[in-house]
Amino acid sequence: MTGGLPVVETRGLVKTFGDDVHACASIDLTVRQGEIVALLGPSGSGKSTLLRHLNGLTRPDSGDIRVLGVDVVTAKGAALRALRRRVGVVFQQFNLVGRLTVMENVLNGALGRVRGPRYGIVTWPKSVRVEAFEHLDRVGLADRAYQRAGSLSGGQQQRVAIARALLQRPELVLADEPVASLDPETAASVMDLLVRVCREDGLTMVCTLHQIELALQWTRRVVGLRRGEVRLDEPTGALDAVRLRGLYLSDPVTVP
Amino acid sequence: MSPRARSAAPSPPRPAPASPPGRGVPGLPRVPRSGRRMAAWGFPLVFAVLGVVALDHLGVGVGGLVAGFGEVVALLARAVPPTLADPATTFAHVLDTLWMAVAGTALATVPAAVLGVLAASRIRTVRSAALGVIVACRAVPDVVFAVFFVAAIGIGPLPGVLALGLHSVGMLGKLFAEAVEQADTGVREAVAGTGAGPAQRLLGGVLPQVAPSWVAAILYRLDINFRGSVLLGAVGAGGIGLDLKTAFGFTDYREATGVALVTVAVVLLVEGVSVALRGQLLGAGGARAVPAVHATRVPWTRGRFATHLAGWGALALAAVAFWRVGASPAALADAAAGSVRALGDFFPPDFAPVAGLLGGGLLETAAIALGATFLGTLAGVPLGLAAARAVAPNDGVRLGARTVLVGLRSIPDLLLVLVFVAAFGLMDGPVAGTLALAVFTAALVAKLVADDAEELRSGPREAVLSAGAGPVQELTVAVLGQLTPRLTAITLYALDVNLRAFFILGIVGAGELGYALSQHIRALNHDVVTAIVLPVFVLVLAVEAVSARLRSVLR
Numbered sequence: 001m002t003g004g005l006p007v008v009e010t011r012g013l014v015k016t017f018g019d020d021v022h023a024c025a026s027i028d029l030t031v032r033q034g035e036i037v038a039l040l041g042p043s044g045s046g047k048s049t050l051l052r053h054l055n056g057l058t059r060p061d062s063g064d065i066r067v068l069g070v071d072v073v074t075a076k077g078a079a080l081r082a083l084r085r086r087v088g089v090v091f092q093q094f095n096l097v098g099r100l101t102v103m104e105n106v107l108n109g110a111l112g113r114v115r116g117p118r119y120g121i122v123t124w125p126k127s128v129r130v131e132a133f134e135h136l137d138r139v140g141l142a143d144r145a146y147q148r149a150g151s152l153s154g155g156q157q158q159r160v161a162i163a164r165a166l167l168q169r170p171e172l173v174l175a176d177e178p179v180a181s182l183d184p185e186t187a188a189s190v191m192d193l194l195v196r197v198c199r200e201d202g203l204t205m206v207c208t209l210h211q212i213e214l215a216l217q218w219t220r221r222v223v224g225l226r227r228g229e230v231r232l233d234e235p236t237g238a239l240d241a242v243r244l245r246g247l248y249l250s251d252p253v254t255v256p
Numbered sequence: 257m258s259p260r261a262r263s264a265a266p267s268p269p270r271p272a273p274a275s276p277p278g279r280g281v282p283g284l285p286r287v288p289r290s291g292r293r294m295a296a297w298g299f300p301l302v303f304a305v306l307g308v309v310a311l312d313h314l315g316v317g318v319g320g321l322v323a324g325f326g327e328v329v330a331l332l333a334r335a336v337p338p339t340l341a342d343p344a345t346t347f348a349h350v351l352d353t354l355w356m357a358v359a360g361t362a363l364a365t366v367p368a369a370v371l372g373v374l375a376a377s378r379i380r381t382v383r384s385a386a387l388g389v390i391v392a393c394r395a396v397p398d399v400v401f402a403v404f405f406v407a408a409i410g411i412g413p414l415p416g417v418l419a420l421g422l423h424s425v426g427m428l429g430k431l432f433a434e435a436v437e438q439a440d441t442g443v444r445e446a447v448a449g450t451g452a453g454p455a456q457r458l459l460g461g462v463l464p465q466v467a468p469s470w471v472a473a474i475l476y477r478l479d480i481n482f483r484g485s486v487l488l489g490a491v492g493a494g495g496i497g498l499d500l501k502t503a504f505g506f507t508d509y510r511e512a513t514g515v516a517l518v519t520v521a522v523v524l525l526v527e528g529v530s531v532a533l534r535g536q537l538l539g540a541g542g543a544r545a546v547p548a549v550h551a552t553r554v555p556w557t558r559g560r561f562a563t564h565l566a567g568w569g570a571l572a573l574a575a576v577a578f579w580r581v582g583a584s585p586a587a588l589a590d591a592a593a594g595s596v597r598a599l600g601d602f603f604p605p606d607f608a609p610v611a612g613l614l615g616g617g618l619l620e621t622a623a624i625a626l627g628a629t630f631l632g633t634l635a636g637v638p639l640g641l642a643a644a645r646a647v648a649p650n651d652g653v654r655l656g657a658r659t660v661l662v663g664l665r666s667i668p669d670l671l672l673v674l675v676f677v678a679a680f681g682l683m684d685g686p687v688a689g690t691l692a693l694a695v696f697t698a699a700l701v702a703k704l705v706a707d708d709a710e711e712l713r714s715g716p717r718e719a720v721l722s723a724g725a726g727p728v729q730e731l732t733v734a735v736l737g738q739l740t741p742r743l744t745a746i747t748l749y750a751l752d753v754n755l756r757a758f759f760i761l762g763i764v765g766a767g768e769l770g771y772a773l774s775q776h777i778r779a780l781n782h783d784v785v786t787a788i789v790l791p792v793f794v795l796v797l798a799v800e801a802v803s804a805r806l807r808s809v810l811r
């Protein structure tokens with residue numbers, strides 16, 4: 001592993017839903033500056049939950065979480081918002097406002113650094129609009145800026161969401177199943193875009209995936225989760241698909 | 257509701273336990289008894305029995321029904337051809353009424369938006385407080401608010417506007433809150449994830465999502481408020497409602513028809529505009545191709561132009577409406593001060609003059625509401641099904657049913673009551689009131705049933721048809737089977753509406769209690785007015801509580 005500064009550090013992170021759903025069972029994870037890490041594991045293994053802890057959307061039952069040097073567990077209000085500004089998130093369902101234009105959706109990425117609420121493109125400063133436009137250009141959708149986001153294809157919508165995350169000028173990118181809703185070809189091009197911008201800008205990325213092939217192809221390090229535990233944490237080169245399948249085999253005691 | 261029945265309702269179907277020997281048919285698991293099933297079967301039965309008992313109590317029989325409609329027809333015969341003694345004044349009054357509706361709706365929007373957002377808050381105390389205000393505004397009928405404001409600041413359009421506004425806060429606040437709750441949480445998280453503050457999250461993540469349904473709710477309310485403002489005219493807010501009441505008062509039925517036709521035409525016009533605009537808003541939104549633009553200057557597309565036009569236009573319209581009804585800030589401040597003073601007139605209630613009347617009067621009120629709901633539902637359900645694309649056997653039937661439905665709905669409730677009371681005479685007020693409300697209910701139920709039936713999933717119908725079912729089987733299994741919970745909810749809602757309609761009956765003096773109410777309003781005995789309104793109000797709330805309970809069991 002490279003010797004960069006730790007960007008994400010969790011120690012003994014525990015999160016239980018209800019009485020018996022151990023979404024995170026004491027997770028220790030360190031991700032360093034510039035790393036691109038895949039979180040792999042079957043559905044329900046706790047990938048999303050772990051990711052949501054990293055920008056404070058979910059609060060742990062116990063454990064320490066430091067992200068970009070900030071203690072996420074205790075951060076709230078302005079301090080939490082300041083951290084969130086530095087962390088871009090890409091969601092499986094894109095989470096765009098379908099009836100707004102592409103441009104308005106991208107501009108939302110800059111909310112963390114302007115004061116006061118905004119409604120409509122013209123309420124944004126020119127400089128931010130220019131910057132948003134540059135990011136749209138980068139994801140290849142500059143000519144769609146004023147179209148309704150909902151009228152775009154899935155792959156295009158995810159590109160818009162990536163542009164929105166980039167407008168935050170993030171240091172860390174969290175991507176939760178960014179390509180799970182896309183067909184294989186589109187998925188590859190979106191993964192390519194995501195990994196490329198992170199490399200080019202030197203961003204750290206933690207990306208949950210449930211397909212082994214994608215993880216092997218696009219990332220350098222794989223963290224395997226199963227039932228809320230880290231079962232495997234290795235550079236991609238040392239892994240093969242057969243070993244990874246072990247994560248997915250059912251246990252003798254099946255979860256109801 | 258026993259705790260056992262309640263806990264049984266939401267639980268998923270459990271695997272049926274093998275039946276112990278000697279109990280039931282071996283191998284055939286018994287259908288578990290649950291509150292849900294009991295309510296589903298019990299409600300229609302109880303409702304039908306109560307409906308028949310109520311009609312009997314009021315003396316509404318089949319013979320009476322036929323005779324009654326005969327009298328209405330006779331009355332209508334005396335009401336043609338319509339006349340308009342003074343068309344210019346009539347149109348001016350229609351316009352006054354329209355401005356009243358616009359101003360009332362606009363007045364309600366801002367407080368409703370604030371309350372709606374608060375009512376969807378995750379903080380429990382905030383949510384309950386906001387919901388409390390919303391429920392209170394909704395619970396008090398606009399007519400009651402209007403009587404109060406007329407007492408507070410005198411007759412004129414402003415008390416009508418205040419009454420409409422305050423009452424509308426209830427419905428708008430509720431619809432606004434529901435829209436916020438239904439907003440995609442993913443988008444909200446995405447916006448929160450950018451480090452946005454609370455106000456930014458609201459404007460960036462929530463408002464764009466709820467805007468179409470908020471505007472649709474406002475348009476819908478405007479439509480309702482126009483009908484409402486016709487009614488308020490009859491209690492001193494002026495406008496077309498007063499003309500209607502006056503014409504009936506002088507038994508000048510031809511003039512009444514003229515005024516009524518103008519009113520209905522405007523109601524239809526307002527509804528048409530409201531429906532068209534709502535369709536535009538809530539429709540797919542038209543993925544109309546936008547020319548590729550490669551610039552940071554926002555292009556003036558048709559959609560953007562339309563949005564700006566509608567937005568600024570609405571603001572201008574509201575401003576004109578405020579000016580026309582005299583709702584200046586100073587006048588509003590005066591109204592607030594006057595209201596505080598008037599509270600002293602209305603409270604404490606003086607029960608003495610109506611003590612002997614209340615028991616029988618309340619029973620009669622409940623009977624009118626029950627009977628009207630029963631008759632109206634009987635007529636409304638088939639009409640509504642016939643008007644639904646998913647159920648109607650052919651387009652001819654559907655269009656016919658639609659026409660009847662729209663026609664019935666466009667008749668303001670005040671007009672229906674006036675017509676029936678004129679035909680039957682005030683002595684037969686309860687029967688007249690029941691029939692008027694029954695017609696009104698039929699239209700309401702038919703519309704709601706039609707809307708629901710349009711949304712029926714086609715899957716179950718196709719499954720039943722594929723199993724070789726005939727049309728009647730299809731209707732009972734696939735259509736009614738899916739609609740039953742909704743039908744119960746609709747019936748309860750109609751009952752609720754009809755109980756509140758007591759206040760309309762009161763304006764024309766139909767029914768024992770209604771007559772007393774109209775007399776005491778006229779005599780400015782405000783503390784007695786409260787004494788009559790309060791018990792009816794408690795009755796309404798009781799029905800509401802029961803219906804909320806039933807709905808939650810049936811969900």
Ligand SMILES: Nc1ncnc2c1ncn2[C@@H]1O[C@H](COP(=O)(O)OP(=O)(O)O)[C@@H](O)[C@H]1O
Nearest residue numbers: 017021023041042043044045046047048049050
């Ligand atoms: N908000 C929640 N409430 C209750 N249970 C949850 C919640 N979020 C996640 N879970 C449960 O936690 C477990 C892990 O979920 P998740 O992190 O979404 O897994 P993954 O993303 O790997 O599919 C699952 O069993 C899921 O049902």
Ligand SMILES: [Mg+2]
Nearest residue numbers: 047048049177
């Ligand atoms: Mg997940």
